Amino acid sequence: MSHDVHVEARSEEEYKYNRRKASQAMRNQVTVFAIMIFLTFVAFATVQAGFSAFLVVPLILLFAGVQVALQLYYFMHLSEKGTGIMQFFMYSGMIVAFTMILAFVTIIWW
Amino acid sequence: MSSTAKKKGFGATIWDYLTTVDHKKIAILYLLAGTLFFVIGGIEAMLIRIQLAKPDNDFVSAGLFNEIITMHGTTMIFLAAMPLLFAFMNAVVPLQIGARDVAFPFLNSLGFWLFFWGGIFLNLSWFLGGAPDAGWTSYASLSLASAGHGIDFYAVGLQIAGAGTLISGINFIVTIVNMRAPGMTFMRMPLMTWTTFIASALILFAFPPLTIGLFFLIFDRMFGSNFFDHTMGGNTIIWEHLFWIFGHPEVYILVLPAFGIYSEIIPVFARKRLFGYSSMVFATILIGFLGFMVWAHHMFTVGLGATANAIFAIATMAIAVPTGMKVFNWLCTMWGGSIKVTTPMLYALGFIPSFVAGGVTGVMQAAAPVDYQLHDSYFIVAHFHYVIVGGIVLALLAATHFYWPIMFNRMLNETLGKITFVFFFIGFHLTFFIQHFLGLMGMPRRVFTYLPNQGLDTFNLISTVGAFFMAIGVILLVINVIITSIKGQPCGRDPWGDGRTLEWAIPQPIPFYNFKQTPLVRGLDTFWIEKMEGNKEGMSYAEPISDIHMPNNSFIPFVMVIGLFVAGFGALYNQDADKPWSLVALIVGLAITLGAMIVRSLKDDLGYHIHKEDLLNDKGGNE
Numbered sequence: 209m210s211h212d213v214h215v216e217a218r219s220e221e222e223y224k225y226n227r228r229k230a231s232q233a234m235r236n237q238v239t240v241f242a243i244m245i246f247l248t249f250v251a252f253a254t255v256q257a258g259f260s261a262f263l264v265v266p267l268i269l270l271f272a273g274v275q276v277a278l279q280l281y282y283f284m285h286l287s288e289k290g291t292g293i294m295q296f297f298m299y300s301g302m303i304v305a306f307t308m309i310l311a312f313v314t315i316i317w318w
Numbered sequence: 319m320s321s322t323a324k325k326k327g328f329g330a331t332i333w334d335y336l337t338t339v340d341h342k343k344i345a346i347l348y349l350l351a352g353t354l355f356f357v358i359g360g361i362e363a364m365l366i367r368i369q370l371a372k373p374d375n376d377f378v379s380a381g382l383f384n385e386i387i388t389m390h391g392t393t394m395i396f397l398a399a400m401p402l403l404f405a406f407m408n409a410v411v412p413l414q415i416g417a418r419d420v421a422f423p424f425l426n427s428l429g430f431w432l433f434f435w436g437g438i439f440l441n442l443s444w445f446l447g448g449a450p451d452a453g454w455t456s457y458a459s460l461s462l463a464s465a466g467h468g469i470d471f472y473a474v475g476l477q478i479a480g481a482g483t484l485i486s487g488i489n490f491i492v493t494i495v496n497m498r499a500p501g502m503t504f505m506r507m508p509l510m511t512w513t514t515f516i517a518s519a520l521i522l523f524a525f526p527p528l529t530i531g532l533f534f535l536i537f538d539r540m541f542g543s544n545f546f547d548h549t550m551g552g553n554t555i556i557w558e559h560l561f562w563i564f565g566h567p568e569v570y571i572l573v574l575p576a577f578g579i580y581s582e583i584i585p586v587f588a589r590k591r592l593f594g595y596s597s598m599v600f601a602t603i604l605i606g607f608l609g610f611m612v613w614a615h616h617m618f619t620v621g622l623g624a625t626a627n628a629i630f631a632i633a634t635m636a637i638a639v640p641t642g643m644k645v646f647n648w649l650c651t652m653w654g655g656s657i658k659v660t661t662p663m664l665y666a667l668g669f670i671p672s673f674v675a676g677g678v679t680g681v682m683q684a685a686a687p688v689d690y691q692l693h694d695s696y697f698i699v700a701h702f703h704y705v706i707v708g709g710i711v712l713a714l715l716a717a718t719h720f721y722w723p724i725m726f727n728r729m730l731n732e733t734l735g736k737i738t739f740v741f742f743f744i745g746f747h748l749t750f751f752i753q754h755f756l757g758l759m760g761m762p763r764r765v766f767t768y769l770p771n772q773g774l775d776t777f778n779l780i781s782t783v784g785a786f787f788m789a790i791g792v793i794l795l796v797i798n799v800i801i802t803s804i805k806g807q808p809c810g811r812d813p814w815g816d817g818r819t820l821e822w823a824i825p826q827p828i829p830f831y832n833f834k835q836t837p838l839v840r841g842l843d844t845f846w847i848e849k850m851e852g853n854k855e856g857m858s859y860a861e862p863i864s865d866i867h868m869p870n871n872s873f874i875p876f877v878m879v880i881g882l883f884v885a886g887f888g889a890l891y892n893q894d895a896d897k898p899w900s901l902v903a904l905i906v907g908l909a910i911t912l913g914a915m916i917v918r919s920l921k922d923d924l925g926y927h928i929h930k931e932d933l934l935n936d937k938g939g940n941e
Contacts, residue, residue, distance in 0.1 A: 293495050297491075297519065297522075300519070300523070300607070301522075301523060303607075303610075304523050304610045307610060307611060308527070308563060311559070311614070311626075312559065314626070315614070315622045315623065315626045316553065316555055316556065316559065317553075
């Protein structure tokens with residue numbers, strides 16, 4: 209809250225460390241991007257190949273789940289430090305929503 | 319309320335409160351509005367008890383009785399208990415975590431005005447053709463069949479008020495995550511802050527199902543949809559699920575901050591640190607989680623099947639474990655402490671046995687086969703009043719005495735406070751203890767009268783007498799407040815003498831920017847640590863004195879809500895062929911709200927700075 213200006217001098221070592229971290233993150237993102245494109249391609253291919261719907265539907269749902277996780281952890285930086293609260297709230301919300309959906313499909317519309 | 323503020327005209331004060339974004343003033347608004355609705359709900363309770371005082375009574379008619387019980391429940395939960403808790407959360411939480419305000423002061427104001435006008439909307443139903451009459455749960459088959467506009471007022475009014483609650487809940491989550499002072503780690507947060515945090519998370523997850531349910535109801539009743547009408551392919555049970563998915567966490571939204579209040583009061587007056595702090599935090603989180611897994615225990619008799627009932631019965635019983643942990647922690651906090659029995663402590667002492675009684679009957683009902691017997695009887699009424707009055711209302715009364723010095727720089731009269739407690743506490747047990755037996759004897763709830771000589775006459779009369787004792791208690795509290803505001807003397811910092819947390823360390827009257835310098839928190843019970851080390855200022859500081867950035871007041875929240883209020887009437891009367899103006903009201907109302915939102919978005923409002931020089935002079939930045 210203070211408005212006095214702080215100047216933080218960074219040492220040569222810190223600079224190198226940050227550079228290494230950044231290039232590592234870049235490599236991860238490119239890799240994950242490639243995986244995601246590959247998964248999308250596989251999903252389209254299974255439909256195109258005319259496999260049974262009992263194989264295609266679960267497979268696509270599985271890929272969708274993997275893609276969401278990759279998106280969250282690599283592109284939205286959930287794998288980094290300081291995201292504990294966000295993860296806590298997201299997973300709590302998912303658990304609550306899952307319970308609701310489970311209850312609705314089992315005891316209302318069974 | 320601050321004694322150093324220069325005297326302002328009445329109009330200027332009103333305008334100040336209409337536009338304020340200061341959490342301390344919004345707390346006072348919540349307190350005033352919550353008290354207003356508490357009194358309205360209380361009068362409705364008295365009418366219920368007068369009607370039931372003797373058999374075959376005709377004090378009110380059957381239809382009016384249904385409206386009174388519906389409005390009593392709805393008002394007390396949504397418009398009295400929640401806002402009063404928000405009052406204390408607003409007043410205390412930012413101070414406890416060392417923040418200058420909540421994260422979004424504008425939204426704080428918007429949340430209050432949404433709740434207030436939603437509540438007014440709901441209560442206007444009394445004058446506009448009859449109040450809602452399908453019970454506070456408003457089960458769909460019954461509420462769809464209800465004639466007149468009562469249920470429409472319920473659905474639209476709660477939708478507006480509920481939006482306000484959701485906004486306030488999100489605001490508190492962001493505030494507690496982001497605005498804690500340096501050193502205030504999560505495991506150093508006072509319990510009031512922890513419970514507010516968890517209750518806000520519950521609001522975040524629980525209110526959307528209510529919003530959806532209410533929208534379905536609004537569409538079914540006003541715009542011709544058929545979500546709940548089984549003859550048209552709908553399903554009436556969906557409402558019950560949506561309502562209780564919200565409704566059960568709602569109980570914890572109310573009771574967790576109440577637990578927080580007791581967890582603040584007991585260590586202060588036992589003069590010992592809270593026993594088992596980390597287990598208290600863990601229990602709070604666990605109660606929050608389990609609260610979402612138990613809603614169907616309100617619906618055991620719906621016919622969900624034995625498996626579903628068994629699962630929800632077990633889950634419900636599991637909640638008794640973390641709650642029991644809390645009770646034992648409070649007892650162990652007092653154990654060996656040098657206890658000072660002040661008014662707030664008296665309420666805390668009264669709370670423990672009362673709430674345990676309510677909890678035990680809760681576990682009884684969790685057993686589904688027993689619930690088949692107890693369902694819809696006065697036993698249920700007795701149970702939830704033990705939880706709500708014995709847990710939450712006692713907490714609200716305790717907090718009123720405990721936090722009055724923080725909010726108004728005055729102490730409420732202790733003697734009168736203790737007399738209030740005696741009347742209220744005796745009245746509460748007199749009213750509701752005997753209702754357990756009425757239930758076991760077979761008296762159904764929500765009946766407007768009963769026949770004589772069935773063994774119900776005396777017990778009902780005793781219950782009514784108890785209600786009058788509670789009313790006397792509340793009136794004494796009001797008298798206490800009036801006397802204090804006329805004759806009370808400024809009480810200064812830490813008036814209870816044993817304050818432990820940061821809110822007691824701030825000099826009184828609390829400056830509008832709260833902290834001249836952001837404090838440095840060095841452990842649990844910050845103020846206590848500083849006091850024990852002989853720090854006369856009560857705080858260590860994390861920064862030098864510098865400019866403070868403050869938000870500007872704004873009238874926009876009020877305008878936004880007025881727009882929704884007008885639009886609500888438009889939606890409500892849209893179904894009447896003889897009211898063509900309703901469509902105009904709907905459109906104009908929404909246009910006002912949207913216009914206010916556009917103004918808010920496009921007009922930069924960057925706030926202002928209190929300069930260092932002004933902070934350093936005698937007036938400390940007060941104009």
